[in-house]
Amino acid sequence: xxxxxxxxxxxxxxxxxxxxxxxxxxxxxxxxxxxxxxxxxxxxxxxxxxxxxxxxxxxxxxxxxxxxxxxxxxxxxxxxxxxxxxxxxxxxxxxxxxxxxxxxxxxxxxx
Amino acid sequence: xxxxxxxxxxxxxxxxxxxxxxxxxxxxxxxxxxxxxxxxxxxxxxxxxxxxxxxxxxxxxxxxxxxxxxxxxxxxxxxxxxxxxxxxxxxxxxxxxxxxxxxxxxxxxxxxxxx
Numbered sequence: 001x002x003x004x005x006x007x008x009x010x011x012x013x014x015x016x017x018x019x020x021x022x023x024x025x026x027x028x029x030x031x032x033x034x035x036x037x038x039x040x041x042x043x044x045x046x047x048x049x050x051x052x053x054x055x056x057x058x059x060x061x062x063x064x065x066x067x068x069x070x071x072x073x074x075x076x077x078x079x080x081x082x083x084x085x086x087x088x089x090x091x092x093x094x095x096x097x098x099x100x101x102x103x104x105x106x107x108x109x110x111x
Numbered sequence: 112x113x114x115x116x117x118x119x120x121x122x123x124x125x126x127x128x129x130x131x132x133x134x135x136x137x138x139x140x141x142x143x144x145x146x147x148x149x150x151x152x153x154x155x156x157x158x159x160x161x162x163x164x165x166x167x168x169x170x171x172x173x174x175x176x177x178x179x180x181x182x183x184x185x186x187x188x189x190x191x192x193x194x195x196x197x198x199x200x201x202x203x204x205x206x207x208x209x210x211x212x213x214x215x216x217x218x219x220x221x222x223x224x225x226x
Contacts, residue, residue: 042115042202042216043156056117056213088154094211102148102156 004103006091012109013081019108021076025093026101031055032074034066034102037088049074078108086110113138113205117217124193125225129153131178132188144206145179146214147188151199154190159201162186190222198224 013019023029025032031050033041045058050067066075072093078085086109092100114137124130136145147159162170162179169177174191190197203217 033211033213035214040218042117042204042218043214045213045215048211048213055211058213067224090154092155092156092214096211099146099158099161100156100214104153104155107154 004091004093004101006089006103006106008106009104010107012107012111015083015110017079018079019083021078021089021091021106021108023076023091023093023103025072025075025091029093029095029101030062030072030073032068033092033094034074034076035090035092037061037090037105039087043090043110046076062102072109081110083110113140113215115205115215115217117195117203117220118149119220121220121221122221123223123225124190126193126195127159128193129189130193130222132190132201133186134186134217136184136186136203136205136207138184140186140207142208144171144208145177145186146204146206147175147177147186148202148204148216149197149199150202150219156202160188183219193224195224195226198222 032095033048034046038044048056052068063079065077088105090105091103116135143164145162148156160172178187200219200221205215
């Protein structure tokens with residue numbers, strides 16, 4: 001049974017560009033959450049998708065947007081990249097109270 | 112809003128010894144979940160142990176156990192018989208009782224196990 005799969009694993013982008021990160025949830029999970037983890041810090045909640053709609057959102061600007069597809073997979077889009085967006089982006093899937101399963105993340109470097 | 116504080120940035124322990132990682136949190140909720148996650152260099156967050164706030168009994172998972180003090184809002188992790196594979200970052204996290212509530216993490220602690 002595959003866990004959470006994220007792609008790509010590493011990415012380098014130039015300031016001002018746009019990026020799309022992808023996540024396939026664990027089989028049977030219907031909810032996808034995205035977290036940003038700066039170097040040496042704990043993950044910060046970006047937003048959560050359920051039934052193809054954004055259900056919760058953390059304190060992130062509108063440059064961060066997302067999407068969930070009918071098969072529960074999800075994308076995270078970041079527009080007008082800033083140097084400060086460099087971080088590890090973690091995807092976590094869940095089903096009700098059964099807890100979260102995390103992927104290995106996408107390391108985004110903005111230069 | 113909930114906050115989670117891990118005040119120790121790093122710790123080191125000799126293999127086979129016991130180490131305790133500290134965590135405090137703040138919330139106005141009465142029922143919630145608390146977690147310890149491990150993040151090795153592979154980057155994947157791995158659930159170590161989970162505690163339901165309405166349960167008085169401290170959770171235990173093999174070599175890992177917690178000391179949950181609800182009134183003090185303290186949630187420490189004890190690792191017994193430390194192994195080299197325990198070397199990782201450890202994060203304390205809070206989650207509300209509602210289904211699929213978000214996780215609020217502390218800043219983490221780097222644990223090094225010395226051979």
